[in-house]
Amino acid sequence: xxxxxxxxxxxxxxxxxxxxxxxxxxxxxxxxxxxxARDNAGPPVPPGERPLFxxxxxxxxxxxxxxxxxxxxxxxxxxxxxxxxxxxGEDPSGRSGVAHFLEHMMFKGSRNVPSGAFSQxxxxxGGNDNAFTSRDVTAYFQHVEASRLPLVMRMxxxxxxxxxxxxxxxxxxxxxxxxERRTRTDSNPRAxxxxxxDAALWGPQHWHGRPIIGWExxxxxxxxxxxxxxxxxxxxxxxxxxxxxxxxxEAEFRRLVEQEYGAIxxxxxxxxxxxxxxxxxxxxxxxRRDPGVREAAYARSWMAPTLTAGETKYAYALEVLAHLxxxxxxxRLFKALVETGLxxxxxxxxxxxxxxxxxxxxxxTPRREVAPDRLESAADDVLKRLLDxxxxxxxxxxxxxxxxxxxxxxxxxxxxxxxxxGGTLAIGLPIEAVEYWPARLRAVTRAQVxxxxxxxxxxxxxxxxxxxxxxxxxxSVRG
Amino acid sequence: MNTIATTPHRIPIRAVEAPGGLTxxxxxxxxxxxxxxxxxxxxxxxLDPPEQVGATAMAAAxxxxxxxxxxxxxxxxxxxxxxxxxxxxAQRDGFEGGxxxxxxxxxxxxxxxxxxxxxxxxxxxxxxxVRARTIVAARQRLETPRGQASLAFWSSAYPDHPVGRPVGGxxxxxxxxxxxxxxxxxxxxxxxxxxxxxxxxxxxPEALAALLPTLFDGLPAGPPPAAAPLPPFRExxxxxxxxDSPQSTVIFGQPGLAVNDPDWEAAQxxxxxxxxxxxxxxxxxxxxxxxxxxxGIGAGFDVLFRRAIVVGSVAxxxxxxxxxxxxxxxxxxRMAAEGPTVAEVEDAVAxxxxxxxxxxxxxxxxxxxxxALQRNRRPIDWLDGRNERLRALTRDGVAAVxxxxxxxxxxSVAVAGRPVGL
Numbered sequence: 001x002x003x004x005x006x007x008x009x010x011x012x013x014x015x016x017x018x019x020x021x022x023x024x025x026x027x028x029x030x031x032x033x034x035x036x037a038r039d040n041a042g043p044p045v046p047p048g049e050r051p052l053f054x055x056x057x058x059x060x061x062x063x064x065x066x067x068x069x070x071x072x073x074x075x076x077x078x079x080x081x082x083x084x085x086x087x088x089g090e091d092p093s094g095r096s097g098v099a100h101f102l103e104h105m106m107f108k109g110s111r112n113v114p115s116g117a118f119s120q121x122x123x124x125x126g127g128n129d130n131a132f133t134s135r136d137v138t139a140y141f142q143h144v145e146a147s148r149l150p151l152v153m154r155m156x157x158x159x160x161x162x163x164x165x166x167x168x169x170x171x172x173x174x175x176x177x178x179x180e181r182r183t184r185t186d187s188n189p190r191a192x193x194x195x196x197x198d199a200a201l202w203g204p205q206h207w208h209g210r211p212i213i214g215w216e217x218x219x220x221x222x223x224x225x226x227x228x229x230x231x232x233x234x235x236x237x238x239x240x241x242x243x244x245x246x247x248x249x250e251a252e253f254r255r256l257v258e259q260e261y262g263a264i265x266x267x268x269x270x271x272x273x274x275x276x277x278x279x280x281x282x283x284x285x286x287x288r289r290d291p292g293v294r295e296a297a298y299a300r301s302w303m304a305p306t307l308t309a310g311e312t313k314y315a316y317a318l319e320v321l322a323h324l325x326x327x328x329x330x331x332r333l334f335k336a337l338v339e340t341g342l343x344x345x346x347x348x349x350x351x352x353x354x355x356x357x358x359x360x361x362x363x364x365t366p367r368r369e370v371a372p373d374r375l376e377s378a379a380d381d382v383l384k385r386l387l388d389x390x391x392x393x394x395x396x397x398x399x400x401x402x403x404x405x406x407x408x409x410x411x412x413x414x415x416x417x418x419x420x421x422g423g424t425l426a427i428g429l430p431i432e433a434v435e436y437w438p439a440r441l442r443a444v445t446r447a448q449v450x451x452x453x454x455x456x457x458x459x460x461x462x463x464x465x466x467x468x469x470x471x472x473x474x475x476s477v478r479g
Numbered sequence: 480m481n482t483i484a485t486t487p488h489r490i491p492i493r494a495v496e497a498p499g500g501l502t503x504x505x506x507x508x509x510x511x512x513x514x515x516x517x518x519x520x521x522x523x524x525x526l527d528p529p530e531q532v533g534a535t536a537m538a539a540a541x542x543x544x545x546x547x548x549x550x551x552x553x554x555x556x557x558x559x560x561x562x563x564x565x566x567x568x569a570q571r572d573g574f575e576g577g578x579x580x581x582x583x584x585x586x587x588x589x590x591x592x593x594x595x596x597x598x599x600x601x602x603x604x605x606x607x608x609v610r611a612r613t614i615v616a617a618r619q620r621l622e623t624p625r626g627q628a629s630l631a632f633w634s635s636a637y638p639d640h641p642v643g644r645p646v647g648g649x650x651x652x653x654x655x656x657x658x659x660x661x662x663x664x665x666x667x668x669x670x671x672x673x674x675x676x677x678x679x680x681x682x683x684p685e686a687l688a689a690l691l692p693t694l695f696d697g698l699p700a701g702p703p704p705a706a707a708p709l710p711p712f713r714e715x716x717x718x719x720x721x722x723d724s725p726q727s728t729v730i731f732g733q734p735g736l737a738v739n740d741p742d743w744e745a746a747q748x749x750x751x752x753x754x755x756x757x758x759x760x761x762x763x764x765x766x767x768x769x770x771x772x773x774x775g776i777g778a779g780f781d782v783l784f785r786r787a788i789v790v791g792s793v794a795x796x797x798x799x800x801x802x803x804x805x806x807x808x809x810x811x812x813r814m815a816a817e818g819p820t821v822a823e824v825e826d827a828v829a830x831x832x833x834x835x836x837x838x839x840x841x842x843x844x845x846x847x848x849x850x851a852l853q854r855n856r857r858p859i860d861w862l863d864g865r866n867e868r869l870r871a872l873t874r875d876g877v878a879a880v881x882x883x884x885x886x887x888x889x890x891s892v893a894v895a896g897r898p899v900g901l
Contacts, residue, residue: 074510077836107758116768119758124826126833128757145836175771182726183774183794187896188623292723294618329555339604344611367611398556406562408581412513412680414840 046443051435052407053417055243056250057425060257063266064238066425067257070245070417078149078246079414081141082156083422085241086234088212089135089274089355093205095226097177097214100133102165102227104173106140107131109164113155122152135212136355137426143414146247153260160240161264163231170224178220181213189292193467196288201301201359201463203282207274208357237261239269241425243418274356277303277310281463291470295344298375299363302462304350306358307429315352316444317452318360322350323399324391324449325382326362330398333362336382342370346379355427360456372466383457390450404438490839490862492849495684497691503676504849504859505687506839514585514680515842516592516694517577517850520673521784523570524646525706527664530655532641533613533648534664535574537656539567540609542576542665545600546591551608554591563588565595571642572706572783573854574668579843582681589690596669597697601658614653617645624728624794627720627895632730632790635715635893640707642783671695673702677849680842709784713891720895727896728794729804733889735780735787738855744865745872745880747780751827752819753810753885754778754791759826761810766793772803785855789884800898808887815885818878832866 056069091098109115122129127144129152140159142152185191195211202209213219242261244253281303304318305311326333326348337343346364362383366375410416424433433440495503503516527534543558543565545551558565561584567576576596580588620626630645637643648656674695678687712734736746754762754777766776778791795803819827839845852861894901 074508075836075840077840116758120826123757123759124829124833126830126835126837128834128837143837143840145833169768172769172771176767176774179726179772179795180774182796187625187724187726187728187794190619190622292622294622295615328559329552338608341607344608344615365615398560402556402559402562405560406564406581408511409513409562409564409579411511412515412579412841412843414837 045432045436046439049436049439052410052437053421053435055417055421055431055435057431060237060262062262063264065261065264066241068241068243068418068421068425068431069250069253070243070421071248071250072245072414072417073247075414076146076247077143077414078146078244078248079141079143079418080149080152080156081139081243081418081422082160083137083139083241083243083426084235085137085239085269085272085426085428086230087134087136087138088210088214089207090230090234090272091207091210091214092226092230095214095218095222096210097219098222098226098230099138100213101174101177101219101222102230103131103133103138103140104177105165105170105227106159106163108166108169108173110155110159111162111164112158115164115166115169118155118159121155125151127152133212135208137423139422139426141415141418149244149246149248150256150260153256157260157264160235160237160261163235165224165228165231167224174219174222177213178216181216181219184213185211186216189290190297190467193288193290193297193465197286197299197301197463197465200283200286200465201281201303201461203278206278206282208359209282233270236267236269237264238266241422243422245414245417272355274309277357278461281461284463286463286465287468288466289468289470289472293467293469295368296366296372296469296472297363297467298366298372298379299361299465300379300462301359301361302456302460304358304360304456304460306354306356307352307433308354308427309356309358311455314448314452314455316441317448318350318456319352319403319441320396320399320444320449321391321453322348322360323403324395325386327399327402332382332386333364333379337364337375337378340378341367342375342378343367353424353427353429353433360460372468372472376464387453387457390453391446393446396444396446396449400442400444404441407438490835492859492862493684494859495678495687497688499692501674501676501691501695503678503687503691504853505677505682505684506679506845506849507683508679508842509681511842512582512681513579513842514582514588514678514682515577515579515846516676516678517575517843517846518674518676519573519575519850519854520668520670520675520703521573522668522703522706523573524644525572525641526667526704527641527644528660529641530652531660531664532644532652533617533646534656534660535569535668536647537609537613537653538661538664538668539569539574540613541601541605541661542567542595542599544605544609545602546594547598547600549594550600550602551605554595557587557591561587563591565592567595569646571646572709575850577843577846585682585690589694593694593697596695599665601661603658606658606661610653610656613647614650617647617650617653620645620647624722624724624726624895625792627722628728628730628792628893631718631720631895632732632891632893635718636712636732636788636891637710638713640710642709666699668703669698670703671698671700675850675853677846677853679845679849706784709786712788714889715891717892717894717901719898719901720893721897722895724896725797726794727797727800727894727898728792729800729892729894730790730792731778731807731890731892732781732788732790733886733891735789736884738782738785738787742880742883744868745877746884747831748824748827748869748872748877749814749819749881749884750779750789751831752823753814755827759830761814762791762807765806765810766803770802770806772799772806776807782855797897798899800894800896801900804892808890811885811890812887814881815887816882818881819874821874824872824874824877828869828872832869835862835866
């Protein structure tokens, strides 16, 4: 079944799958701070540790574009990714969805490329192109046969220098975005719940509580001027990271970058200022009954530090905590909820490499005959025990082993290196966050995991959410 | 090293014969320390008895839930300690297994994959966990218009054959599934014969030949039983499933071609132009770009037992379903009647020929491509001649195939939602 996903949104950070990790910069509150931290001496690289990708990194002198390059001669192909350090988290107040809507409109032409031609030219040359918007970044990419690299570089540079953002196709594209919203969210009761749950924790107008695609009424309110202003403000070379991986020599690539991107005028890029985590959740409990739902779902999320915000020293330890708590079979939640027959599935999630305050989550799908109260108590017990006793040495060692064992598998993919590198650099973290993430994770100790758990799980603002079938018995959920 | 890089349009696929008669197709590449293997048998959910729909899918899930001396959690730990991605999948017409692993973990991957196939434990607690999980999955599929439309489409197109049933089973069939039924599914599907095997990555032909007998030696001899012959796609006109949702999902389809049809590649060009990936297709232009009716529309071949049908999908606001269908059918009819333009054929051929190297960038995808070629019974040098065959196509030739393939009046449509004016 063909599934059209291009110009699509991604909910998780670009490199979420591998959870790139790095020793914390000194508690920066914003990406701009993190960018400043990049120039400081980072944590020392463990002796004998080899970088994962061996990327080269430099900045164009004239306009400040950050460039990363990974030579990969496995096949005669090349991937170009252009990341902007802006995402749905920067959507203007009352205009959620601007970053994503703009991503759509970026395919409607630039100075020397007519509307729609970008993708058609790439296709004619045998390539694929696409784009995605997350809360933290907006990225445009092409995978092409290696000799086509100059062509896609020229077209992408044209789009940086001057996107058309014309009025003719604006309204039709708004309908496309609204249909995308209906497809992804409005037609899916679980997606509706996830959206409401984020808003319950952070607040519906907090940058972390708004949907990436935007609230429907705000998508309807977005004007062309909103998009043009957002583009002018954020799409500056200085705020972009170009990552190219593939079958091209470094000297040739350096020449091409200078030729295609070097002359784009410099523009000032603003610092990203993200509001800190609120002191309390917008709603501590969200209970949603949905007639479209046949199976209940439980979730609980805490506001948590990341590598860029809050107590950054806890970020790696929280990655390990999420794994030992809810990383599949053998994890504490799996043993306590799934193996005992209370739940069909259970897990935990956390992303250290995101910009600003983050979330630490646990979730479960109860078996149909299990009352929600019972599941929730059992989940609470797991957390309490972990907080009281801390994790064991063996658990921590196992989690670190399993999280890092497959690091080199990232080499088996054309897109993995540029996605991980671009996603990391575009939120102001240093390249070492990608190149040495296994070593950083291996340095986490049992005491650090215990301390991180105590710092976040009992104390941090959090929300409990239940999605229930409309006919679920009343009174089965704590109000 | 870099055998692919030096010959971009000649993919060096070789057949590796192992002692005992097994043969695998291999693309060898030592530039990255990763190996992928994939294998399959014909059959899959088509072999499920009528009262045991979902038996093969449950079996696929249970193979990695404990094997040999290793209980489920121990088996999962063994895989994850070495970052081995091992999995099995039941499909409408086949059953696939495969793994990806670092080269250093290859012996462990072979050991665990062999154990999973030859000595699955099917412990009672694992069966109950998988049962609960698959029932929930089956019920969750009913929560969206897409899941509802898909069920309606397949059951209407193949009302009298197992491929029309949901591969994963129904909540009722899964609730009643016995361990014996699951064991029987494993016994009929996982055989030493009827195997197709593909490999890619950091492995020599000699090493591959040496591991294959080990990997499959615990399986009983003889091939899986043949599935019931697949009847032709049944044109069912229009079927509407009433479902509360602001947007309707439409799944549409019509009969296609046998994979060995001499017009196969011309038909690929037709479908690329009409409904293929990306933004260049006529349907994407007419339905999304010009009218803003949808986020995405596309269609392509779906192969069952070496016969393709054309299947596509689109989702749109309930009020605009009728218009979307009208525009889609008009484009279908226009392509059938007039065929593509010269420029469209050139662009489509340029894409289909030029994109081949991108299919050979990761080992799992390469192994999957090699397996698909074998399932369609292609000769091993099929890709070598493909670009020449595509470039030899003419506008008039492709137009004739469009006229033969596309039947606007035969397009059957399953709609789930509250469509207005249907």
